[in-house]
Amino acid sequence: MLELQLFLFFLLVCLLILHYLKQLWSIRHYPSGPLLLPGIGGLWRVATGVSHDTLIKLAKQYGNIYTIWAGPLPLVILSGFQAVKEGLINHSEASAERLETPFLRDALKNRGFVFANGHSLKQQRRFGLITLRKLGLGKKGMEQQIEVEAQQLVETLEHAKGQPLDPSLPITNSVCNVISVLAFGQRFSLEDEDFQKLVKAIYVLSKFGATFFQILYDAVPWLMKYLPGPHKKAFSCVEMARSFAKKEIERHKENQTLHEPQDFIDFYLVQMQKAENDPDSAYNDDNLAQCTIDLFAAGTETTATSLKWALLLMVTHQEIQDKVHKEIEDVFGSSRLICYQDRKKLPYISAVIHEIQRFKYIFFYGLARQTTKDVNMCGVHIPKGTIIVPDLRSVLLDSEHWETPEEFNPNHFLDKDGEFVAREEFLAFGAGARACIGEQLARIELFIFFTSLMRAFTFQLPAGVKELRQDPVMGIVTPPQPYKLCAIPQCTI
Template identity: 60%
Template structure:
C-alpha cells in the first residue's frame, strides 16, 4: 500500500511537471518567433552548441547560409544578433546608427574595464573619450610629418633587425610585434623603448596573454558563469593579471608625465589628456579623469598592437606566396622613389598598385573573426524581426569583405579589386576592415600609415623568399579572436649592397 502511494505521488508529480515543461517550451518557442532565426536555444548554453567543437573561418558563413543575413544566437541567456553581408551590416551600422551604438557590458568586461575608456564605454563617457581620441590623433600629426617620422624611425629599426639575419630563415613575428608596440608607446608615452627593456618585454607578453584569452573557451565560461568562475582557478586568472600589468604600466607613465607636465608642450596622448583634465576640472559633467586615461591607453595597446602586427605578418607571408606581386610593388617603388628618399604616406597616391595590394591584404586576411560586438540601445524592428533592447549586435565584417555580391573574386587574393582598367586606385563601399559608423576604429588612419610605410620600406630594402626546400606557406589562420598566420619562416635578401 505504501509503495502504491509513493508511485501515485511520483506519477502525480510527473503529470503536473510535464505540462509545465511543454508550456514553457511552447512559450519560449512562440516568443522566439518574433526574433531573427537561429540555432535552437538550449538551457544554460543557449545556441552556442551550433559552433561545434571549435570555430573555423567558415563557421559564421555556414550559419548565414542556413539562417539568413540576420540571425540570432543565444549565448547563455544573452541574445546575440549577427549581421551578415554588406547590406545587413550597412543597415545595422549606418541606418540604425544610434540604436546600435552602445557596447555590451558583459560580466567579465564589466569586471575588467568598468565602463571606462573608448572601446567599451557608453553614453556620455564614450562620447567624450572618443572625441578626445579623434581630436588628439589629429593633433599628433596623423597624415603629417610628425607621426610619419616616428613610423619611419621604427621602419629603419625593423630593416636593421631583418638585415642581421643575413638572408637566413627567420620568423618575423617578434621583431614586427616589437616595432608596432613601440609605435603605440611613442604615441601614448612620447618615448620608445629598447627591445631588450625588461618592462617593455613584460608589456608585450601581457598584451599577448590578454588577447589570447579574448574569445576563448574560458572567456565564454566567465561570461556565462561569472559567479562561479570568480572562485575557480584557470587561464582567466592569468588573463586578469596580465590586463592589470598593462593598466599598471599606463598608470606609472601617467605619474611620470604629471611630474614633467609643465616642462614642455604636449607631445603625446598623456600630455594632451592631462591638459584636457585641467581645462575640465570645473565641469561637473566631465569624464576626463585618470581612470579613463589609463583605460584609453589600455584600449590603444590592445586594439592597436596585435591587429597591425598581424596584418604585417600576413603581408610578408603573401609576398613570398605571390613573388610576381612582390616584384611589381618593388618596380613601382623604384620608379617613384630614389633609393635614399624617405617614404611618406602621401606617396601612396603615386603608387596605386602598392596601395591596392595593401587594401587586398586587409580584405583577404582580415585580422578579426568578426567585428567588435555592439549592443541594442532600445527595442528595434529590422527586416521584420524584433531585436530586443540589450541584445548583442555582432557585425560580421568578414562576411562583408568576402561578400560575393560586391567582390568579383571574393575568395582569391586579387589586388585588381582596387584598380580600374587604367590602373588607377579605386575605393570600394564594401571595404570595411575598420568598421563603420559611430564606433569605427579611432586608430584607422594610424594603422594605414604604419602598414604603408613599414611594407614599402621593407620591400625597397629586401626581396623576401621561401627558405630552401619549402614549397609554400600555410595560409590557413589560427582561428581565435585575432586571426594569426601559423608560425612561419622566410628569408630577407638585401636588394642593395648598402642595405
C-alpha cells in the same frame, strides 16, 4: 516512497520542459539561428569547432541576419555587406553602443573609448580624436617616427643575412614603438621586462576574446567567478596592463611637462586640470589608464598582424611581389625615403595593401554593438538592448560585391587603367559612430612599413619549405600561424 520519487522526478521533467517551451515562445521575435538548448543556448555550435569562417557558414544556413544564443543572451549576427551597412551606417546612432557583457563590465568598468558607453564614452572618444590630430596624424611629426621605426625594422631583418627568420617579434616590436611614442612619449627596449609583460598581456587578451570560456563567462558569470580557467588569466592581464599605465601616468605627473604636452598622457592630464571643477567630467586617472591601454592595444596588435599577413602573402604570391618591386623601382629607384604622400604614385601597392586587409581580415568578427532602441534591419525586427555582431569578415568576402572573394587579388582595388579605386565595401576599419579612431594612423603605418620592407627585400620561402599555412590562430585577433621566411636584400639598396 518509490512512487513519490517517480512522481517528483516526472514533475521536475515536466516543469523543465514547460520552462524550455516558454523560453522558446519568448524569443520568437528574434531572427532564427542554431537550436537553443537549455542552459547553453546555441553555444553548442561554437563549442563543436570554431574556424575563421564559422559565422559565414551559419549565415548560409540561417540567412544574413541570424541569432546565436549565449545561454540567455541573444547575439544577432549581421552577415554580408547589405546587412552590416544597414546596421552600422543606416542605423548608426541606434547601434552606437558597445555591448555590456558581464566579462567586459567586470574587467573594464565602462572605462576607456573602445568598450565604454554613455557620457563617459562621448568625452573620451571626442578627446581621443582631437588629441590624435594634435599629435600629428596625417602630418609630418608622427610620420617621421613611423619612417624611423620602419628603417629600424629593415636593419633588424638585414642582420639575418638572408637566413630563415620568424618576422613576428621584430614586426611587433617596431609597431609597439610607434604607438609607445604616441601614448607614453618614449620607446621601450626588448630588454624592458615590464614592457614585455605588457605586450604579452595584450596578446593573451586578444586570444581570450571570442573563445568558449569568454562566452561561457558571459553566460554564467555568477558561477565562473568561482571556477578556475583562462578567464582568471585574462582578468590578471587586465590588471597588469592597467598597473603599467598608471605607473606611466605617475611618471608624467612627476616630470611636470603639462605646459608643453608631448604625448597622449600629457594631453589628457592637461584636460583633467581644465575639467577639475566640472561635476560632469569623466576625465580621471582610471579613464586615462584605460584609454592609454586601449590606444596601445588597438594600435599594436592590429597593425602588426596585418604586416605579418602581408609578408606571408608576398612569399606565397611571388608574381604579385614582383609587380610591387617593379612599381617601387619605376617610381623611386634607390633615391630617398618613402613618405605617406607617395601612395598616390603607387596605385598597385595601395591596392595590394587594401587586398591584404580584405583577404586576411585580422579580426574573427567586428566588435559587437548594442541597440539603443527597437530597429528594423532589412525587414527583421531587432528589439532594444539586443547585442548585434557585425561580421566584417563576411563583408570583405561577400561574393555579391567582390569578383573573386576567396582569392588574393589586388585587382579588386584597381580600375581598367591600373589606378587605385576605393571600395564602399571595404570596411576593414568598421563604420558608423564607432568606427576605429586610429584608422589614419594605421593606414600610414601599413603603407610606410610595407613599402619600406618591399623596397629593401625580396621575401622567399626557406629552402625545403614548399608552402606556409594559411589558416589563422583563432581569437578576437587572428594572426597567421608562426612561420619563417628569408629576407633577401635587394641589390639596389
